[in-house]
Amino acid sequence: GAGVSQSPSNKVTEKGKDVELRCDPISGHTALYWYRQSLGQGLEFLIYFQGNSAPDKSGLPSDRFSAERTGGSVSTLTIQRTQQEDSAVYLCASSHPAREVTEYGYTFGSGTRLTVV
């Protein structure tokens, strides 16, 4: 597609429920990243996928968070047993393998705003 697509754009869920957030990267981008942006905060790294390599999960805040990337394209971020502190905007980004982030930086989606009530 023309840009990084994320769905849903907004999600309100009850505390304790599981949620799935979806990211469709730009076609041909083999690197995919998930970041979290809490109110008034910067972007917190969560997880990074690069091609067929094992993902870098070093930013996942707890074992309630997991992500997968099927077929090297679409990615799903899953949060189990959501808690109020999970409320944030979850941003997905992708980058081109040859040009790397050093040339163009990431291209971000518009994010999913998650509210846990």
Next chain:
Amino acid sequence: GQQLNQSPQSMFIQEGEDVSMNCTSSSIFNTWLWYKQEPGEGPVLLIALYKAGELTSNGRLTAQFGITRKDSFLNISASIPSDVGIYFCAGRAPGTASKLTFGTGTRLQVTL
């Protein structure tokens, strides 16, 4: 995780004024990037810097990669209302592949 210190946190300026914001890190970076985020959108890349001392302009925006590789600044000249948004610095540390560390953001408000 690693974080960048970005200042100021927010700025309220009048249209036409110049703006300056900066980012510092306790460790060196190989690349510095500046992004702008508007409400309801993801950050968009403004300027990328690749070597120490580099000074790069993009229209009314000018950014520099500090000599020590631990800091960067962004200047906006003659601000206009559409400059409103949150500006983030981001850096790539050696040995971290393409993973970026982001600053905490500077919220810019421009009044007429």
